[in-house]
Amino acid sequence: MKARVIVTLKNGVLDPQGKAIEGALGGLGFGDVDSVRQGKVFDVELAGADMSTAKEKLEQMCEKLLANTVIENYAIEID
């Protein structure tokens, strides 16, 4: 089973890297970019086919390692 975990910064957490990318896009002439926030994507392949077990395990992985929930949110997509 293939899953994708998307980790993004929480609202209110400053993202200096996103700001720098935003500035660079502006410099390339993309003047209509209002804001850029940088995040991370993890593609995880899991053994087993049970959807709810997989989701539960992925949530544990996010809570324990993939995301720092002090500053980040996560979303899980399962194929």
Add this chain to the structure above:
Amino acid sequence: MKTAVIVFPGSNRDHDMFHALELITGSRPQSVWHAESTLPDVDLVVVPGGFSYGDYLRSGAIAARSPILKDLVAKADNGVSVLGVCNGFQILTEAGLLPGALMRNAGLTFVCKEVLMETVNNATRFSSKFTRGQVWRCPVAHHDGNYFADDETLDRIEDNGQVVFRYADGTNPNGSLNDIAGITNEKGNVLGMMPHPENLVEALHGGLDGRLLFESLATQAA
């Protein structure tokens, strides 16, 4: 004072820390590999600086899930002193031993320079040899030292006196909230700080300002 230093793949300030601890306590610290399961019986455990696991995922994130961390958390719960410097501070926040998180520096660049520190709380085991408000020199060398915590956490640590060191006189090198350079846990036995006091402990370093932190700990352990 008996001490131990935890070494991770990618630690690089561990030897600076061995040297400073030996100089000040008179005895060689024990070196503990991260894959061990138990720490020796000591008064102080140090998590040193470096780039554990190459800062993969987030600085300190993977080291914070090392086998030795289980015993470090247990020792911290029992009141043993724990000091995390630079990457050590990142590891302690990732492990949940300290509140908040250390984000990419606001200026996006790695900073390697000297800053001024103000000791804002000298009623801790890490700072008793400083005077309150004492401003001292300390080197920094990091890319992710921008302290962040949500408003509620920030208010709580400020009210509890958990902020021990602040960057002074406009020398904040990383954009950290409230100029925070070093904080303790609620009980006051775990301290994390971005600057490197171990790198200013003898004349050849160009100053002795960092000694006071280790001497505070040695006094407390005596």
